[in-house]
Amino acid sequence: MGQPSNPDAVDQVRSSGIGVVDKSVAILAAAAAAPRTLADLVDATDLPRATAHRLAVALEVHRLLTRDAEGRFLLGPRVGELAAALPDPLVVAAGAVLAWVRDESGESAQLYRRDGNERVCIAAAERTHGLRTTVPVGTRLPLTAGSGAQVICAFSDPATLDGLLDGAAFTDRTLAEVRRRGWAQSIAQREAGVASVSAPVLAADVRLLAAVSVSGPIERLGRSPGSRIGPILVAGARRIASAVGV
The missing domain is CATH 1.10.10.10 (Winged helix-like DNA-binding domain superfamily/Winged helix DNA-binding domain)
Structure with missing residues (x-):
């Protein structure tokens, strides 16, 4: 040329x-x-x-x-x-890690990616027995409720959240606490009877890639599941980021 x-x-x-x-x-x-x-x-x-x-x-x-x-x-x-048509490297990297998170936590595990004002489940590892909360791959959920939404909002560019938090079930103070401790929890925030815990998957430049979560019935997770499951998710998120190599 x-x-x-x-x-x-x-x-x-x-x-x-x-x-x-x-x-x-x-x-x-x-x-x-x-x-x-x-x-x-x-x-x-x-x-x-x-x-x-x-x-x-x-x-x-x-x-x-x-x-x-x-x-x-x-x-x-x-x-x-x-x-x-190409394999999503994030989904590929998350497969084994989500299974590990599920086995360590005893609960169904999901990976969410932000898409505008929603989060999309792009990978999941479900419990094979007992009562479970199923989030099929492809499910779209709002960014206004749930621990996954909290994590995505906490680690997103604030300029992209303009007006989004006006109707959220959490506050800026909640997001500041999520950033401080590195994980979020929600109790019946998005769905009655369901608790969840999430952590951010961050690139080396601290850019948000996704949120890794576990969810299950409140009677099994309890009302403070983050103290037990948060560290598992933080470790899993780091494994996913390392496997992606960004």
């Missing part, structure tokens, strides 16, 4: 020696950074207009690019579909 003469060009794309591939990747990289008109693509990639148009349209046919209401190119749905 050659070295772009435009200092704003997408010049981080390495040369593979296959020109059409390099040019297509440059277009995808430009569209990933921001929605682009054809003129924007030309400026960002330093490609001739006819080449940029031909490749962008071809990528659109394969749904790797799409267009917004203003006709600008942006990444298409096929990119997400391809990414979704």
Whole structure:
């Protein structure tokens, strides 16, 4: 593709020696950074207009690019579909750890990831016998109640929580305490009769990756389950972060 003469060009794309591939990747990289008109693509990639148009349209046919209401190119749905087909490293890392947390605590274990104003269960290890609280993978829960919600809110960027805590079942003071001790607990906060304990899975830069939790009936966990289960979850969260390697 050659070295772009435009200092704003997408010049981080390495040369593979296959020109059409390099040019297509440059277009995808430009569209990933921001929605682009054809003129924007030309400026960002330093490609001739006819080449940029031909490749962008071809990528659109394969749904790797799409267009917004203003006709600008942006990444298409096929990119997400391809990414979704790959194993989630966080889920892979959590599998054995959740089983360990379940066995150590005696309760069902879950892993939650934030998605906007909700948390999504992305992995779980259920008790094999006795009364249990089942949270199927894919379940969406609010960020306004429960120990998992407390952990996610406590370790999220405060700017992303604007207005969210107005209707929460916990307070800023609660979140400060969660940050101090490293785990959260809730008693019938989200669901009557259910207690839970959660801890944050943090990257090396203290960025929140997920919340690891256990949940079960109050009559079995008691009304202060954090003192017993909190350390198990903190250890499990560290194991998951270490296995992910971030």
